[in-house]
Amino acid sequence: TKLAESLLDICVLGMGFRPNGCLASPQETLMGKYGDNSKLIYELQDQGGELLALRYDLTVPFARCLAMNKITNIKRYHIAKVYRRDNPATTRGRYREFYQCDFDIAGQFDSMIPDAECLKIVHEILSDLQLGDFLIKVNDRRILNGVFAVCGVPESKFITTCSTVDKLDKMPWDDVRSEMVGEKGLSPEAADCIGEYVQLHGGLDLIEQLLQDPKLSQNKLAKEGLGDMKLLFEYLTLFGITGKISFDLSLARGLDYYTGVIFEAVLLQQENDHVEESVSVGSVAGGGRYDGLVGMFDPKGRKVPCVGVSIGIERIFSIMEQRVKASGEKVRTTETQxxxxxxxxxxxxxxxxxxxxxxxxxxxxxxxxxxxxxxxxxxxxxxxxxxxxxxxxxxxxxxxxxxxxxxxxxxxxxxxxxxxxxxxxxxxxxxxxxxxxxxxxx
Amino acid sequence: TKLAESLLDICVLGMGFRPNGCLASPQETLMGKYGDNSKLIYELQDQGGELLALRYDLTVPFARCLAMNKITNIKRYHIAKVYRRDNPATTRGRYREFYQCDFDIAGQFDSMIPDAECLKIVHEILSDLQLGDFLIKVNDRRILNGVFAVCGVPESKFITTCSTVDKLDKMPWDDVRSEMVGEKGLSPEAADCIGEYVQLHGGLDLIEQLLQDPKLSQNKLAKEGLGDMKLLFEYLTLFGITGKISFDLSLARGLDYYTGVIFEAVLLQQENDHVEESVSVGSVAGGGRYDGLVGMFDPKGRKVPCVGVSIGIERIFSIMEQRVKASGEKVRTTETQxxxxxxxxxxxxxxxxxxxxxxxxxxxxxxxxxxxxxxxxxxxxxxxxxxxxxxxxxxxxxxxxxxxxxxxxxxxxxxxxxxxxxxxxxxxxxxxxxxxxxxxxx
Known part of the structure; x- marks a missing residue:
């Protein structure tokens, strides 16, 4: 039976270490890792009065688990539930309790090799699931910070500016610019300068162009990021997947813990396709490099560089469900022969x-x-x-x-x-x- | 990749209903279902001050889920974490947060057919995992209650007497008898009468013998239970697995929700085998019929008969781990080819x-x-x-x-x-x- 197979699988895999972290952590473990999203963390108090929180994602508990167990080198995937204190919007695949599926590579390795593998896997999953056309946007926090620096944004405002840039996929540039100048207090010149960069997207050509950019090429962080981005695109070319990858300077990702490459996969909607039109679920996968997170949990601050992806399987479910409903096809939910x-x-x-x-x-x-x-x-x-x-x-x-x-x-x-x-x-x-x-x- | 396969699997299965219940429930959902074990339930208070509890097992949330969603007919397995407010004893495979693996068949069906399938599956799993010799003890709550009745135990004391009988695998009969007479207040005659029955175990022959028993055969419940037990053994004979099944009247199971057949699988320790001797993990699977649980959650009290098994995979892990350590063999934890x-x-x-x-x-x-x-x-x-x-x-x-x-x-x-x-x-x-x-x- 399938059950016996799964059990055998789990038993064999269980023999090694199961680095999946815990469901509930002391609240301070989760705080300060998710930016503005921290308000969605589920807080709970246990019998001893200890303040706990349900995991918000699988990344932070994974990092804590590596630190606690002194693991410096691992690759694993994990499919499990996470919790958000949110208003459920089930039609768009947003729930309070839902599955996430994460894949991470931790360890000190040569530049961009594990990062490229992560993108290859996202590409493979989205292709295998036949969800239609998709695009994987790629950027690097170091390039973004470089842009902010050369545009005259003070370093203390990098993170908050980053989360404003992140809204570019939902708001037009003019609104994002207003928020920067109004709410976030940037100068209009700085905002305009940022605007010139973050509206760019392309491939290797754009990377080359920015490496020659008189302002950006003077910034150490941006140069590092662009050099790695070039390397990444070389590897992705060897993997044969650059056709669906876009280097997109507007991609910022909302979470605080990213330190390098970031990426996000979005499904593309074709016009004149009613099935697609009725479903708008935004991004279906996202991730990036977080080299500092494990160190935050290690008593001696030892760092373990990590890169990982999270697949939004509930969102993928809801897309597939809508499609199946629209097509009138029946889907089997058992494998009985x-x-x-x-x-x-x-x-x-x-x-x-x-x-x-x-x-x-x-x-x-x-x-x-x-x-x-x-x-x-x-x-x-x-x-x-x-x-x-x-x-x-x-x-x-x-x-x-x-x-x-x-x-x-x-x-x-x-x-x-x-x-x-x-x-x-x-x-x-x-x-x-x-x-x-x-x-x-x- | 394995990950993509798993995802595809999950996506396809996700299209149907996922009847797995929630991790946290209102506390009253879990109370009064686990007998003395209720003290091990993890209570938590959320931001709204609502008193929640982490799931103690997978059975009660499953039953609640069926009732809430008006499901009258389903077969599913579920591997997930459960929580006990216990002192961890990791060498014996007891943790606060651990995996359970459940398999349940819900629906109004002809007698003993799904029950026999559950036992077949336990047999298959324990055989496939090659854990060594094992025995599946089977009994029926109706037979136990019949025994209590014919021995003159008042009905109000059935449940508490049952949990004392349950200690027979850890205590000799004399101690169990003292507890019955002392703590539980049964008469010495009633205790002795129970003792005569609960020390019996056997197969079809014992069932026949008890069906002829002058006292027990007069009790309606016991007769029903024995009739079904006979049917069960016929089916198990067709499945070819009676060699590892024992009808054992001392088996009581601690939980309150069982209403019919109950069973428990134990690993047998061979003497002169040092590996086996060093590991004592008790039962590795258990379950039974719980026909009333779904009805407790249904506003109109509609019943959905259920029978299910829980596999103690953490205990199985610790046995396998100990064995591997003892044998000096290496175990691969990846499937890289x-x-x-x-x-x-x-x-x-x-x-x-x-x-x-x-x-x-x-x-x-x-x-x-x-x-x-x-x-x-x-x-x-x-x-x-x-x-x-x-x-x-x-x-x-x-x-x-x-x-x-x-x-x-x-x-x-x-x-x-x-x-x-x-x-x-x-x-x-x-x-x-x-x-x-x-x-x-x-």
Whole structure:
């Protein structure tokens, strides 16, 4: 069974260290890591009166876990729930309790190699899930800070300016400029200077152009960031994925802990496509480099450089759900390969014996939990749930030592010697094991 | 990648309803369901002052979830964390925050068919995990209550007597008897009468014997329970697993919510086996029928009969860990099939291009995140982590359009045309895909 497989998987993986961090942490662990979003952290008080908080994401608990356990080198993924004290907007895939899926590479490595792998993985996931066209925007906090510096923003205002830039995907530049000058107190000249940079996006050509930029090329941080960005694009070219990557200076990311490369994947909406139009879920993945976070939890401040991605699977769910609804297609939610059925009464024993043989042979089999179900009911169950095959065992089949295998869609029936049944089922479903999707869609 | 597969899996399954319940519930949801264990529930207060509790197990939240969503028919498994306000005893696999793995079948079905399936699955899991010999004890709350009734225990004392019987696996009968007579206030005659029954265990023969028992056969509940137990054993015989099942009248299970069949799997310790002796983790799986729990959460009290199992995976981890330590074997914690390596400098690009091709072909490949690692370092990494194959690409191989495939254990090397590399890797690791275990053990 799937369950046994999962368990074996977990047991084997569990033998190593499970660096996933805890669900609840002392509140101060989470504070000061999420910028303005900190108000969404769920605070709780336990019996001892200790102030705890539910995890806001999987990154901070992961970093704390590395520090506590003195891990300097690891690559892992983690799918688990996180919590936000937010108003749920379920149609847009925003919940208070929802799954996140993170992938991180921690360790002191040569520049941009793990960063490139992260982008490759995002590219692979979004391609495999067939969510339609997408774009991965890439930027670097050091380049942004360099821009702020050369535009005359005082260093104390870097973080707050950054979170204003982050609003560029939701607001036009003029509104962002007003916020900078009004709320954040930048000079109009500084804002205009920032505006010239953050509206740029492109590829290797833009990187080269900025490396020659008379102002920016004088800034140490920006130069470092641009040099790494060039390296990153070289690696992404080797991975063959630059077609969907855009170096975009408006990308800022809201969180405080990023220190280098940042990225965010967005689905592109095609016009004249009503399905797409009805779903607007914004970004579906995001991440970046956070070289300082582990050090914040280490008593001696030892740093472990990290880069990671978070996949917004709830948002991806809601897109897929909307699409499926719009298409009218049915989606199977189980992987059952065969239903064991009987055409006459008093054959529960025969069904139990046969299903047990199939389970032991590794076949995913189901039967109705009834003593004497009608054959029609059993066939109807397959139609309703999308089970592709029925193994029918009646008195005649018992006498002959065969099982009647029926293909639900074509109603074709063929007698198979009982000892060959498992192999025959596997053979008939072979193409499905290559493409889960095609098998699961009715 | 494994991550993309998992995500696809989750996405497809996510399209259906995900009936897993919430992590935190209003405290009253959990109260009165766990008997004496309720003191272990983690209480928390949120910002609104609402009193919440972290889930103690996966059963109660599942039942609540069915009631809230009016689900009358479902089969699902769920692997997730639960919380106990306990003193951790990590060597025995007891933690405050730990994984549980549950499997439940909910719905109005014919007697004992889903119950038998649960036991079949426990049998399958414990066999597949190769934890050594085990025994699944089975009993029925109705039989126990029948025993209490015919022994003259007043109905108001059934639950408390039940939790005393439950201690029989840790205390000898004399101590249990003292507790019954002393603490629980039963008459000595009632206690002795109970003692005669609860020390019995056996198979179909014992069921038949009790069905003829002059006292017990007069009790309606006991008769029902025994009739079902007989049916269960018939089904388990068809599943071929009665060899490891024992009808054991001392099994009581501590929780309040069970209403019918109950069961518990224990590992058997062989004497003269030092590995086994050093590990004593008690039961590794338990469960039973709880027909009333969903109704407690339904505003109209509609009942949904359920039967389920909980697998103690943390306990199973600690057993496996102890064994591995004792055996001195190494266990792999990754499934990487091949390391992409280079023998000379300035070949990072070649490695990135090759690893990208392998990833795209579905091969689990890794490389060191270094620009110019020494070949020896790369080979040593494979030895350390148990990666079975190395794909070496140097200047000569690039010129010849081949890749040198090296088997780590034998040091055998062979040149493979580059376009055939993925297939060759798959071919060489074929037997491993059939037996994860043998592949993962170095």
């Amino acid at each position: 065969v239903l064991v059925a009987t055409p006459q009464k008093h054959l529960l024993g025969a069904r139990l014996k046969l299903i047990s043989e199939l389970w032991d042979a590794g076949i995913k089999a189901e039967m109705l939990y009834k003593k004497d179900p009608k054959l029609l009911k059993q066939l109807q169950y397959c139609e309703d749930t999308g089970i592709p095959l029925v193994a029918i065992i009646g008195e005649q089949e018992l006498t002959d030592g065969v099982v009647k295998l029926r293909v639900v869609t074509t109603r074709e029936e063929v007698n198979i010697p009982r000892e060959k049944l498992a192999d025959e089922i596997r053979r008939r479903l072979e193409p499905c094991s290559l493409s889960v999707q095609s098998c699961l869609t009715l | 091949v390391l992409v390596a280079t023998p000379q400098k300035h070949l990072l690009g070649a490695r990135l291009k090759l690893i990208s091709e392998l990833w795209d072909a579905g091969i689990k490949a890794e490389m060191l995140y270094k620009k110019d690692p020494k070949l020896l370092k790369q080979l040593q990494y494979c030895e350390d982590t148990g990666i079975p194959l190395v794909a070496i690409i140097g200047e000569q191989e690039l010129t010849d359009g081949v890749v040198k495939l090296r088997v780590v254990t034998t040091r055998e090397e062979v040149n493979i045309p580059r376009e055939k590399l993925a297939d060759e890797i798959r071919r060489r690791l074929e037997p491993c895909s059939l037996s994860v275990q043998s592949c993962l053990t170095l």
